[in-house]
Amino acid sequence: MLLKNGTVVTGAGCLCQDIRIEGETIAQVGENLQPYEGEEVMDISGCLAVPGGIDGHTHFDMPCGEIKTSDDFYSGTKAAAAGGTTTVIDFSEPEHGASLQSGLDQWHEKADGKSFTDYSFHMTLARYDENIEKEICSMVEQGVTSFKAYTAYKGDLGVEDRDMYRLLSLTARHGGMLMVHCENGDILDVRRKELGRERPEDISKHPLSRPNEVEHEAVSRMLDMARLLEAPVYIVHTSTRQALEEIRKAKEEGVKAFCETCPQYLFLTEEKYHLPGFEGAKYVCSPPLRSREDGNALWDGIKDGMVDTLSTDHCSFFYEGQKDLGRKDFRKIPNGMPGVENRLELLYSSAEEKGLSYSDIARLTAEEPAKIFGLYPKKGVIQPGSDADLTVIWPDAPHTISAKTQVQKVDYSPYEGITVSHKIRHVFLRGHRIIEDGRFTDEDPAGRYVLRNPSGR
Ligand code: URP
Ligand code: ZN
Ligand code: ZN
Secondary structure, eight states, rough: EEEEEEEEEEEEEEEEEEEEEEEEEEEEETOOOOOTTTEEEEOOOOOOEEOOOOOEEEOOOOOEEEOSSOOHHHHHHHHHHTTEEEHHHHHOOOTTOOOOOHHHHHHHHTTTTOSSSSSEEEOOOOOTTTTTHHHHHHHHHHHHEEEEHHEEEEEETTHHHHHHHHHHHHHHTTEEEEEOOOHHHHHHHHHHHHHSOOTTTOHHHHHHHHHHHHHHHHHHHHHHHHHHOOOOEEOOSOOOHHHHHHHHHHHTTTTOEEEEEEEEHOOOGGGGGGGTTTTTGGGGSOOOOOOOOHHHHHHHHHHHOOOOOOOOOBOOOOTTGGGGGGGGOOOOOOBOOOOOTHHHHHHHHHTTTTOOHHHHHHHIIIIIIHHTOOOTTTTTSOTTTSOOOEEEESSSOOEEEEEEGSSSSSSTTTTOOOOSSSSEEEEEETTTEEEETEEEEEESSSBBBBBOOOOOO
């Protein structure tokens, strides 16, 4: 198949070129390619051809107390594909105290045969003991080369400093990458307790319980550990100006630090927690939404190369029936929000206004995640030999985001009412046209598990 006359966007630039797909791979990229006899030609004049998105931060089918996230692999990856993402890396979470292998087996079972995109897993590390090194090695051998640990959620997923330090050392030693959720768990636990004493139904207490300092302190501590150990560290969902500044300083000093942020911290602000009634619950996530100043600092960090990746932290809960478990107490509202479907349209639509190029967006949503997480050059780039994971975008097709028309299985959209100019037109997963003119061509999921290499970064 020959895609003709599109603007081909890669991390390196944008060129008017044609793309030849043979089987599951990109065979040729160049100007004026002529069709072979019998070859199908698709004219994509006026459209962008961007690398299929890689979302390195999703939580599908994830237990959370008595409930679980509303999107499983079927609906979550279908939404991802609808939004132009062709690979997701989801967080596998072993049950309390269980082996990493049991978590990985469970996640394979959740995803196998139900995924519309290709997929891989990060592994959550919530314990340190004498077996963990062997288990980490075994994960790396099975293509799970990145791990996540939490400084928050003490008594559940959170790990103490002594264990964090050892886990950071071990993951680095075995070619892995530790991703860290950075919020000082002790401070936020005390603040939650204090703030919950009076009017616990007040959602505006959520951001007060986890202020900027709580994130900044934990980021700074993790960066010091990484500096000491000369280990790579990936800071997930960076939301504040102060945390970004710490990452900037560390990078300048040669620390192998990677910075992720998410659309919710760029497009939404903490005012949402003051919406009438229980509306604010839709936006309860950790870290919480921040000020406009924080958002602007993150946009600047994207422009000057301090932010490495833009992922979603898609973690959806129904407003009716799940979020409302916390109607009487903000501390019981399940944390997280959806967005896997909206990432590329939001970002490509905002590029010009924010002084970014399409190439910047391709780099942050596909190429860098591929490099950092050991998928490059199989994925993340449009070049001969790479998987034909391609998203074709109409750049001038304004439409308004609404829960009524979304694919993700959740009864609201945090981006409800936002008009975006760019629209996903076609999506190719390893050469298979899974979306054509905005419609799924097949209701059967065709995604595969992708083995990842140690990132080598
Ligand atoms: O509130 C959030 N972000 N929930 C998902 C889990 C996490 O911390 O990434
Ligand atoms: Zn997190
Ligand atoms: Zn997350």
